[in-house]
Amino acid sequence: MPTDTSPPVTGRPDPGVLLAPPARPGDPLDAIDTPALLLDLDASDANVAALHAQAVAAGLAVRAHGKAHRCPRLALRQIAAGAVGICVQKVGEAEGFAAAGVRDILVTNEIVSPDKCLRLARLATLPGMRIATCVDDPLQVERLAAACASAGSRVDVLIEVDVGQQRCGVETPSQALAIAEAIDRAAPHLALRGLQAYHGRAQHLRGAGERAEAVARAAAVAREFRAALEQAGHAVSEISGGGTGSFPNEAGAGVWTELQAGSYALLDLDYRANAVDPAAPRLRQALGVMTTVISRRAAHAVLDGGLKSFAVDSGLPAMRDPRWKVVGLSDEHTVIRPLEGAAPLALGQRVILDPGHCDPTVNLHDWIVAYRGNTVEAVWPVLPRGASR
Amino acid sequence: MPTDTSPPVTGRPDPGVLLAPPARPGDPLDAIDTPALLLDLDASDANVAALHAQAVAAGLAVRAHGKAHRCPRLALRQIAAGAVGICVQKVGEAEGFAAAGVRDILVTNEIVSPDKCLRLARLATLPGMRIATCVDDPLQVERLAAACASAGSRVDVLIEVDVGQQRCGVETPSQALAIAEAIDRAAPHLALRGLQAYHGRAQHLRGAGERAEAVARAAAVAREFRAALEQAGHAVSEISGGGTGSFPNEAGAGVWTELQAGSYALLDLDYRANAVDPAAPRLRQALGVMTTVISRRAAHAVLDGGLKSFAVDSGLPAMRDPRWKVVGLSDEHTVIRPLEGAAPLALGQRVILDPGHCDPTVNLHDWIVAYRGNTVEAVWPVLPRGASR
Incomplete structure (x- = not known):
């Protein structure tokens, strides 16, 4: 094969069209393009308020860990809610949060x-x-x-x-x-x-x-x-x-x-598997991933997000509707099976899953779709993959 | 917490500085910023030639699967080497490859x-x-x-x-x-x-x-x-x-x-765990991830790439130097232990690991650093995470 004659590397890795956000403020949830990362703002705000209050009562500052969400807009909200600043794991993350004003x-x-x-x-x-x-x-x-x-x-x-x-x-x-x-x-x-x-x-x-x-x-x-x-x-x-x-x-x-x-603003199945400490406030599941049913039969349905939408290092994601069980993931598919009492899913129907591990799951997405109730309130960019350097 | 007053979503999710490539053509491997995805061009070219030759001999066309690498430049090389075209799993991937001329x-x-x-x-x-x-x-x-x-x-x-x-x-x-x-x-x-x-x-x-x-x-x-x-x-x-x-x-x-x-141009540990079919050419490991030792003691060393640099759905990555064993990953760290005969690793030393599963590992990186011997030959962009939509 010939020596590479590509032009020198400059500029951006991809056509801008691919980075279009999956929703716009004001959209109903059913209009979100999938797979998409979702944040329930009511749950996230409640978690932030509860943990910050307990830390303040104990005389501790909160330094919100940006590695969990890599989302400058969410970090600025945590700071507005009392965090003294943020922490990160990488210089690239520090650069991204600094560019947003942290x-x-x-x-x-x-x-x-x-x-x-x-x-x-x-x-x-x-x-x-x-x-x-x-x-x-x-x-x-x-x-x-x-x-x-x-x-x-x-x-x-x-x-x-x-x-x-x-x-x-x-x-x-x-x-x-x-x-x-x-x-x-x-x-x-x-x-x-x-x-x-x-x-x-x-x-x-x-x-x-x-x-x-x-x-x-x-x-x-x-x-x-x-x-x-x-x-x-x-x-x-x-x-x-x-x-x-x-x-x-x-x-x-x-x-x-x-x-x-860091994870308190999002939550995941791994933290929810912990036995609850009576001294801790109950944190709510705020992070989700929305997918669409692209194929179905009597015994299973297939969703349009897989290993490129969910990190599985801490276990498989779970359907938010507990009457459906996740049985397996491949690169771009998740197969789910109905349990007792499951309502049938239509082809094209959107469903939400809770991730096993929040940090590396957020890292698979370009945008966080922040919503309240049934309405998109904001769409926040996530730092790019290169922020791991 | 107040309603989000972010400006409307437009443009790009991040400052361009974060997307700077980890190397430039002509760099020695020791100059690559880590963690970085590497492709050994001699191995990849040999794999492409071997599989294409066997397919042609059997009267089959090769339609190279772009889901494996999401890299338009690599797809164009596969087509130059005889593939009739590519396949993908997502419309976003199709848009990205089409924009590159496929x-x-x-x-x-x-x-x-x-x-x-x-x-x-x-x-x-x-x-x-x-x-x-x-x-x-x-x-x-x-x-x-x-x-x-x-x-x-x-x-x-x-x-x-x-x-x-x-x-x-x-x-x-x-x-x-x-x-x-x-x-x-x-x-x-x-x-x-x-x-x-x-x-x-x-x-x-x-x-x-x-x-x-x-x-x-x-x-x-x-x-x-x-x-x-x-x-x-x-x-x-x-x-x-x-x-x-x-x-x-x-x-x-x-x-x-x-x-x-698709994977034949890259390879991973999961495919290498298959018993070899005597009818198949031996494929070589072409994909790797370069990391740097950021902490060390007598009993272990810590590398600067973890779950955000390696997909672990098909098992942990492995050190290319078999005298070191990977014992665990967290978001941005991999811990390795020396086996019999391991040479000590210096703080700041770069090491290469082979990934468990190529497709979702490539999806964690913005760039593929293509090299021959000890020299970077090209740096190719990978389609963004949004290409899963």
């Missing part, structure tokens, strides 16, 4: 490539921007410092501590101390803000007691590291972590200063 | 909404366009006919027969005959081209014998439906189906006239 962003992740460090350092030059990221190795500190020196900016740093997640993070106080000293040496370009103490797995333990125990262990580790840093003269002004699945535990621990909840 | 497109799926029928009918008005779609219900025929009458165009139709997939498709010859008559009545706007006889599951049966049996049963069903239609005076000029996992079987069956293979 001015307090924490990257809850390690950055190591010089190019990405420079992009973050440049974001820090935006007027009014307060920005931070995590480190667990002196090399990350060194590269961030060099990038900030080059950009003439300052980035705050949280030392990530492994409080049970067994992923990133330092394991011993002496590692944390060495990093804190490296951060101090990089002043004024870097400043130690505190600790990242995130235990994502704890949020998905099914029993309320298991979650409480895991968070208590995480809190003990965070306390130990805070004490070691403070004894050595390093101020620890923030300890950031927690999330939707375990926030009553973090709120009650007296260690965390801010809560990194 | 002029023979089959939508291997049922379309039922009047809007989507009209979009397809409009595509059929493009000069030189040959377009077709599938039906399994008279309502789809009626709506397609109305759309083509409105657009002043003609669309070819394949009647989908359920040959074992148990998803879409008619189940009895009498259903097929009723649909064929409806198509005839819709002339000149619709024309019966033949049958869609696709058995995707057969491709993923592990044993070569199991695959051969499943395809033989599918062939028998397709023959029965062809005979019924021909006896009633309907010409069946094409029988389309088959794919990468089972193409030697379809090639030898004497029923299919064209092969809908």
Whole structure:
């Protein structure tokens, strides 16, 4: 096959027509082009109000996790409802939220490539921007410092501590101390803000007691590291972590200063499989995916969304109408079977499904169709796939 | 929370900066920004040549399935290498490939909404366009006919027969005959081209014998439906189906006239788990995902791509270096552990992983970085997520 003679890469990957939104404000739900991501605003607003109220009552700030929805318009609503800012996992996400006007962003992740460090350092030059990221190795500190020196900016740093997640993070106080000293040496370009103490797995333990125990262990580790840093003269002004699945535990621990909840504005089947903590407000399912019946017979119907519309890492989606059972997905199809009492579905009929895992499901869609009752209220763009870089 | 006062939806969902490609032609692989989707052109070209040669030898046309890669530039290469055209699953994909110049497109799926029928009918008005779609219900025929009458165009139709997939498709010859008559009545706007006889599951049966049996049963069903239609005076000029996992079987069956293979240009771990058919050429792994080590300790390393870079519906990705084992993914992380003899990985080092399932993995990326040896040759755009509509 010949050597590629394509023109040089410039501009956009696709004809604009393909990015047309699936609905317009004022449309009835039955006019939405499918597959489409839906957000029930009444449910989402109620969830946001409930979690924010509980965090405020416990003296915690809410730093809404933008990784859950990647939607700048939704982040601005969470900030209007009291969140101090947002957190994200990627520099590309930080750039997208910053472009929409968000001015307090924490990257809850390690950055190591010089190019990405420079992009973050440049974001820090935006007027009014307060920005931070995590480190667990002196090399990350060194590269961030060099990038900030080059950009003439300052980035705050949280030392990530492994409080049970067994992923990133330092394991011993002496590692944390060495990093804190490296951060101090990089002043004024870097400043130690505190600790990242995130235990994502704890949020998905099914029993309320298991979650409480895991968070208590995480809190003990965070306390130990805070004490070691403070004894050595390093101020620890923030300890950031927690999330939707375990926030009553973090709120009650007296260690965390801010809560990194994201899924609470959306919800999914995996969080709903948790045994309810009596201390937590009931969160409602706000996120859905609308599909259309494109084929049907007596024993099943076939919907026009599959693995390219639903992430299945935490299980299959479920029909919002519980009289229909999802039996399988392929790239662009979901097969559903009727249970006792199911009303027949017509060819062309639209149905809504609840996703297994909200974050990677939103990442499969370009738009969030926000609705109340039977009417579309707004259509919000989602950051592109490239925001993972 | 207040009613949404966002400006009306217009234009693009994101700042253009986020869509910058992860590499430029001529870059060494170590300069690629991660996570990034990679295509080894030597492997892909060899796979394309081998499958096309076997299909030609068996008298079958290759209709390359664009759902696998959603990449117009790659489709044009497959056509240059002998494919008669492409197939897709969605009208949005058809629009994207048509915009890039592809002029023979089959939508291997049922379309039922009047809007989507009209979009397809409009595509059929493009000069030189040959377009077709599938039906399994008279309502789809009626709506397609109305759309083509409105657009002043003609669309070819394949009647989908359920040959074992148990998803879409008619189940009895009498259903097929009723649909064929409806198509005839819709002339000149619709024309019966033949049958869609696709058995995707057969491709993923592990044993070569199991695959051969499943395809033989599918062939028998397709023959029965062809005979019924021909006896009633309907010409069946094409029988389309088959794919990468089972193409030697379809090639030898004497029923299919064209092969809908897509994954062969990419490959994935799921296809590689099949026992090799001695009649099939060995296909090479061409698709990969490059990531960077962002955190590490003695017992594991953490990579900067997770569920938003790899589809895991068919299993976890695998490190191309077999001395490292993938132990878990979260949204933006993959944790890997060293096995016997593993060389240490440096912080910031780039590594390549092979995906479990190619189609939904490509769908997570904006760009394909096509390379030979250690050098980037081209960077090709992937159709946007909205192409699922």
